[in-house]
Amino acid sequence: MAKQSQGRKVKEAKGNRLLVLPIYIFTLLFVGLPFVYLFLLSFLKRAEVWGVDFTFTLENYKRIFSPMYLGNFADSLKLAFTSTICITLLGYPYGYIMARMNKQWKKRMLLLILIPFFTSAIIRLYGWIIVFRSNGVLDKILMGLGLTEKPLKLLYTYPAVVVGMIYALLPFMILAVYSSAEKLDYRLVEASRDLGASSWKAFWTVSFPLTLPGLLSGVVLTFVPSMGLFFIADLLGGNKIVLVGNVIQEQMTKGRNQPFAAALSVVLLILTWLILKLYRNIAGTSELEGIF
Amino acid sequence: MKKSLLILLVLLLFLTFVTGCGNKEQEKGELNLYTWDGMFPPEILEGFEKETGYKINFSHFDYDEDMLAKLEETEGGDYDLVIADDYIIEVVIAEGLSQKLDTSKLKNYEQYNPVFMSQFYDPKNEYTVPYAAGIPLIVYNPAATDVEIKGYEDLWNPGLEDNVALIANYRVINGITLKTLGESFNTENLDTIKKAGEKLLQLAPNVRVINDSNTQDFILSGEVAAGFFYSSQVVAAKMANADLKIVYPEEGLGFGIMASFIPSKAPNAEAAYAFLDYINKPENAAKCYEYVGYYCANKGAEDLISAEMKDFLVLPADAAAGEIIQNVSAEAEQLHSEVWSQFRNACE
Numbered sequence: 001m002a003k004q005s006q007g008r009k010v011k012e013a014k015g016n017r018l019l020v021l022p023i024y025i026f027t028l029l030f031v032g033l034p035f036v037y038l039f040l041l042s043f044l045k046r047a048e049v050w051g052v053d054f055t056f057t058l059e060n061y062k063r064i065f066s067p068m069y070l071g072n073f074a075d076s077l078k079l080a081f082t083s084t085i086c087i088t089l090l091g092y093p094y095g096y097i098m099a100r101m102n103k104q105w106k107k108r109m110l111l112l113i114l115i116p117f118f119t120s121a122i123i124r125l126y127g128w129i130i131v132f133r134s135n136g137v138l139d140k141i142l143m144g145l146g147l148t149e150k151p152l153k154l155l156y157t158y159p160a161v162v163v164g165m166i167y168a169l170l171p172f173m174i175l176a177v178y179s180s181a182e183k184l185d186y187r188l189v190e191a192s193r194d195l196g197a198s199s200w201k202a203f204w205t206v207s208f209p210l211t212l213p214g215l216l217s218g219v220v221l222t223f224v225p226s227m228g229l230f231f232i233a234d235l236l237g238g239n240k241i242v243l244v245g246n247v248i249q250e251q252m253t254k255g256r257n258q259p260f261a262a263a264l265s266v267v268l269l270i271l272t273w274l275i276l277k278l279y280r281n282i283a284g285t286s287e288l289e290g291i292f
Numbered sequence: 293m294k295k296s297l298l299i300l301l302v303l304l305l306f307l308t309f310v311t312g313c314g315n316k317e318q319e320k321g322e323l324n325l326y327t328w329d330g331m332f333p334p335e336i337l338e339g340f341e342k343e344t345g346y347k348i349n350f351s352h353f354d355y356d357e358d359m360l361a362k363l364e365e366t367e368g369g370d371y372d373l374v375i376a377d378d379y380i381i382e383v384v385i386a387e388g389l390s391q392k393l394d395t396s397k398l399k400n401y402e403q404y405n406p407v408f409m410s411q412f413y414d415p416k417n418e419y420t421v422p423y424a425a426g427i428p429l430i431v432y433n434p435a436a437t438d439v440e441i442k443g444y445e446d447l448w449n450p451g452l453e454d455n456v457a458l459i460a461n462y463r464v465i466n467g468i469t470l471k472t473l474g475e476s477f478n479t480e481n482l483d484t485i486k487k488a489g490e491k492l493l494q495l496a497p498n499v500r501v502i503n504d505s506n507t508q509d510f511i512l513s514g515e516v517a518a519g520f521f522y523s524s525q526v527v528a529a530k531m532a533n534a535d536l537k538i539v540y541p542e543e544g545l546g547f548g549i550m551a552s553f554i555p556s557k558a559p560n561a562e563a564a565y566a567f568l569d570y571i572n573k574p575e576n577a578a579k580c581y582e583y584v585g586y587y588c589a590n591k592g593a594e595d596l597i598s599a600e601m602k603d604f605l606v607l608p609a610d611a612a613a614g615e616i617i618q619n620v621s622a623e624a625e626q627l628h629s630e631v632w633s634q635f636r637n638a639c640e
Contacts, residue, residue, distance in 0.1 A: 046622060068634055075637075134515045153454065155515070156501045158640060238501030239460055240639035247633065253357045254462065255629045 035269075042263035052258055060263035069247065069264070073271075076243045079158075079233075080226040083165035087173045087222045090166065092215055095177030096207070099184070113171045125164055125235045132160050132236070156238030164232040169225060173218035180214020181207075216283045224272050244268050322349045323563035326359065327375035331423075332571070333583035340570045346563045356380035363389045368556030373564035375423050378549045379619050382413035390419045390553040397565045400572040400592070407607070408549050408589045412618050420551040421568060424586035425607070427547040427614065428464050430539035431526045432518035433511060441518060443542040444468040448495055456498045457510040457519040462632035463617055464546060466492065468520070471543040477617050480624045489631035496638040511536065527585035527604045538604070545614030550586065581605045 042060055045053040063069060098109045116124055131137045134151040142148040154160055184207060192202040230245030239246075244264060251261035323340075329352040337348050353359040356377045363371070368389040376384070384390050395401050398421070408422035432441050439451040447456055458465055467477035469488040479485065500516050507521045508529035521529070530536050554564045571580055574592030581588045581597060587607050588594055594606050620628070 046626075068630065068637065071637055072633070133513060135513065151514070153500075153515075234503075237640070239503055240499065240501070240636060242633060242636045242640075250633075251629070253355050254460075255625075256357065257626065257629070 038262045038265055041259055042266050044259045046257045046259055057259075060260045061267075063260060064263060064267055072242050072244055072247050073267075075241070076227040076245070079161065079165065079241070079243065080223050082162055083169065083226045084219055084223045086162065086166050087170050088215065088219065091170050091173030091218060091222075092177050092211075094170075095174040095214070095218075096181045096211065098174070099178050099181035100186075113174055117171070121168060122231065122235070124167070125232060128160070128164055128167065128236060129155060132163075155236065156240060158237070158241060161233055161237040161241050164236040165226050165229065168229060168232060169222040172221040172225075176218035176221055177211060177214045180211045180217075184210050213283050213285065216279055220275060220279050224275060227268065227271070321345070321563075322347045322372075322560060323567055324349045324351070324370060324372045324559065325567065326351045326353065326362075326371040326373070328352060328354070331375060331580075331584055333579055336571060336576055336579055336583075339576070340567060343570065344563075344566050346560075346566060348567075360384060360389075363555055366555075366557075369559065371555050372558040372560045373552055373554060373567055375550055375552045378411060378413045378551060378616065381420060381551055381553060382619060384553065385414060385419050389556050391556045391558065391561070392418050393421065393554065394565075398572070399569050400574075400590075403572055403574060403577070403590045403592045405589045405591050411549060411616055414551070420553045421572075422589040423550045423552050423571075424581065424584060424589050425547050425549045426523045426586050427545050427607075428459060428461075428468075428520060428522055429526045429545075430518065430520050430541060431511060431529050431536050432539065433514075433533075433536055435535060436514065436517035439518075441537070441539050443472075443539070444520075445472045445543065447498065447518065447520065448472075449498075452498045452518055454498065454500050455517040456495075457501045457503070457507055457516040457521070458499060459507060459521055460502050460504045462628055465520075465635075466628050466631055467546050467617060468541070468543070469495075471541070471546070474543075477546045477615050478620055480621045482623060482627055485624060485627050485631060489627075489634060492631060492635045493638050496635060499639045502636065502639070508532065523587060523604070524585035527601070530604060531601075540608065546617050547587075547614050548617055549589075 041052065043056055043058070045055050045057050045059070047053045094109075098106060101109065129136075132155040133139075134153055134155070136155070138154065139148070139151045142152070143150075188210070189202050189206050192206050193199065197205065227243060228245035228248075230243055230249050233239070233241045233243050233246055244267075248261045248264045248268070251257045251264065255261070323346045325348055337350070340346065341348055351371070353362070357380070359374060359376050360380055360383060363374070363384060364387070368391075374384075374390075381390075395417075401421075404421055408425050409417050414420045430441055430444070430447070432439075434440075437452060437455060439446060439449045441447070441449075446452075463477070466485065466488055469492045470477060470479060470484065473484070473488055473491065475481075475484050475488070501510055503510070504522075506525070507519060508525045510516050511519045511529050512532050519526075519529075526538055530538055552568060554561050558564060570576060572590060574590060574596055577588070577590035577593035578596035581590075581593060582601055582605065585604070588597065588605050594602075597605050619625075
């Protein structure tokens with residue numbers, strides 16, 4: 001009897017392996033191969049007018065390490081840091097409090113985050129343009145209240161881009177923190193309160209460390225994309241803030257320099273990989289909370 | 293809960309990063325037209341369908357480069373008629389992706405304005421006919437600034453601090469800087485381009501926004517006092533606010549031509565000829581130019597364009613001294629793109 005069921009298990013395992021085979025093939029074809037292509041492309045030269053010249057060169061990578069393009073990477077990192085810090089300050093309390101609510105309210109809070117996502121990201125960004133533009137909604141309100149006298153010229157500035165980033169990426173932080181805070185056994189917090197800890201202390205010594213994996217995963221989920229969301233920098237920054245994503249897009253299209261765009265992508269991928277590695281070392285796990 | 297969260301997150305990622313794209317299958321009796329959105333007024337497209345019986349299957353691209361990639365992928369098939377910019381057509385022809393035109397099939401061939409023909413991309417007019425020409429121009433609001441603008445040089449005026457909008461085309465922006473130094477748009481001299489780059493950096497404090505699409509909004513909403521835009525956008529701004537002033541910069545104009553060609557393996561070339569005939573009838577051409585706001589390349593249409601728009605759609609006689617912006621050497625192109633990145637970094 002026991003043997004039989006064991007035999008079935010082995011069979012099942014084999015069947016399962018066959019079932020996941022398409023996913024492996026898919027990954028190999030659409031993730032693995034394109035990456036190899038990208039990697040090889042990054043060592044080629046751009047052709048005179050269009051396309052690629054099949055000669056090996058390290059020139060593309062050398063160009064990236066010129067002060068100008070390093071500056072783009074530095075700017076991207078700076079913006080990613082700023083947005084991530086703001087997102088954490090807003091998203092952590094939201095996710096944490098949401099997890100402490102009753103079922104009904106949990107649903108409502110979740111809905112509030114998700115409804116905007118039924119509209120395209122670009123259209124939602126145009127909404128911000130209407131708010132920020134000269135004589136736009138915000139200017140009208142401020143001037144109507146007598147707080148300012150002339151338009152503030154908020155659009156096409158650095159803060160406008162940060163607001164756009166926060167707006168686009170906040171849900172990822174909230175959901176990651178929420179999924180971590182949901183699992184938190186609140187009896188542990190109650191126990192520490194019973195033993196005399198202030199609510200502040202109970203939070204910092206019990207709740208915070210237990211929700212840290214969610215927070216860190218939220219950081220990764222917001223930090224990594226914010227280096228590449230070029231359309232936010234385009235629309236709200238008036239094309240004046242140049243992120244690595246913008247450079248890649250421009251080199252790919254108007255610059256007609258695909259190999260250089262590929263080299264930039266490879267460096268960005270390496271940077272992303274380093275951030276994930278850092279996350280793994282700090283969180284002690286390779287799983288991103290809220291996703292896997 | 294966990295599973296639904298996972299699904300939600302995947303959905304979020306999808307909605308955040310995916311932008312749409314689509315391509316329709318072609319059939320017999322169809323004209324597969326491939327160009328930018330908004331190049332033809334709806335009445336022209338409908339009129340063509342009614343008159344000839346062909347059904348138009350209109351696909352759009354945003355960038356010339358997308359179009360080229362698509363043609364390479366289909367090896368010159370799928371589309372019957374493409375309208376794109378001059379510099380990319382040079383590549384299309386060089387790659388053999390377009391077919392020679394049989395001009396005997398084009399009834400109104402003599403209407404094409406020769407000023408816009410025999411250009412670098414097709415010196416013998418074997419593959420293309422011009423559709424329209426664009427000239428980036430300065431437009432400004434005299435009510436919003438005391439600076440009187442006559443040429444590119446005036447955009448550098450400190451009186452315009454944080455008050456200028458520019459298109460995002462670096463060959464054009466670097467080009468006007470070259471013009472202020474008395475050089476050509478198409479110089480391949482690297483030192484000259486570098487010198488222009490240094491001068492361009494000084495423009496940074498005046499730049500409020502750099503963008504390619506719907507730039508007329510910037511000046512109409514009062515976001516900026518002056519802009520350097522594509523001609524269709526300049527016309528759109530002027531039509532919405534008659535107080536704006538259009539400037540034909542005294543340093544010299546740079547222009548680009550949009551031309552039509554038939555891809556090498558077009559499934560229905562006859563439909564393409566029929567469409568070219570239809571839009572090149574002067575009365576139809578006039579409607580097209582009034583709609584797109586580009587310079588008229590049809591001699592017969594010049595007299596049919598309404599009086600209030602004529603000034604913007606018919607090239608002034610003295611403007612013909614302009615230069616066509618052409619492809620330059622890979623080194624020069626690369627330097628241009630570096631100069632541009634440096635400039636944009638300096639803007640913030």
